[in-house]
Amino acid sequence: MAKRAPYVLAIVQTEENVKLTTVIDGVLDFNSVKIGDKVRFKTNDEAIGPLFQY
Structure with missing residues (x-):
């Protein structure tokens, strides 16, 4: 993750x-991200799990 x-x-x-x-x-x-923002599924990374796209 480093x-x-x-991120x-x-x-x-x-x-x-x-x-x-x-x-x-x-x-x-990073200041634009707010609770309730819509994201979409991007991919599943074996090392860290599911990733979503902003």
């Missing part, structure tokens, strides 16, 4: 009401 720093760590709630602790990719301005 190679990815800095956004979040709890994402899916449409199926499942909550996942995950990394959000594609964040350029």
Whole structure:
């Protein structure tokens, strides 16, 4: 994870009401990320789990 720093760590709630602790990719301005922002599933990384795209 040190190679990815800095990154956004979040709890994402899916449409199926499942909550996942995950990394959000594609964040350029960390101050712009807010609770309730929409993200989409990107890929599953074997080392860290599911990744979502901002």
